[in-house]
């Protein structure tokens with residue numbers, strides 16, 4: 001798989017227009033509503049005001065997000081990298097602001113320098129066209145092999161970052177160890193991205209989605225994605241993979 005090879009060698013890869021633009025526009029309207037409404041939104045201090053984060057928009061409108069969570073282009077790579085049965089760890093939406101460049105960071109908690117051994121796979125769904133002017137995410141090619149976390153306050157202080165210019169409906173896949181950062185939005189419109197994270201079956205997901213059945217019942221593989229079908233094999237020397245029902 002060419003895209004998997006690119007993910008492992010560069011730290012990120014992408015598919016253009018993995019959902020159609022009508023679908024992306026429906027998600028955009030929903031995220032705009034959420035931002036102006038009562039959902040748990042906030043400006044993340046970690047990124048010094050450069051990012052608005054909205055957690056779990058799919059709780060309100062699960063049908064809009066299912067095709068992203070279970071998109072076959074993503075799930076085939078998740079199966080290869082994380083091995084089945086991988087779990088759904090988190091869903092969030094992120095908008096760029098005009099405040100500043102974001103802080104380079106990695107999402108997978110610890111830097112794992114062997115690409116194949118990453119515990120997390122992250123996706124950034126472009127709900128708007130992603131451009132340099134509206135804050136397309138910076139990714140640092142090869143940074144996933146450093147075995148360290150970046151230590152600079154803002155993306156403009158770290159050379160070598162690449163911003164992908166992508167049409168709405170595209171998806172970027174990146175490893176838990178890949179350095180990235182949000183960029184400033186110099187336009188007055190909103191640039192939304194939806195980030196969906198998957199993890200290995202033995203890693204604790206960020207959110208416990210078994211508590212929101214309405215969020216997940218429409219997922220085709222929801223028992224597997226939520227880790228509800230896990231049964232460690234006996235004897236213990238066989239416990240490299242979980243068994244599933």
Ligand SMILES: O=C(O)CCC(=O)C(=O)O
Pocket residue numbers: 094095096107135136137138180181182183193195
């Ligand atoms: O929205 C973006 O461009 C970046 C999001 C991000 O850094 C993250 O969710 O970890």
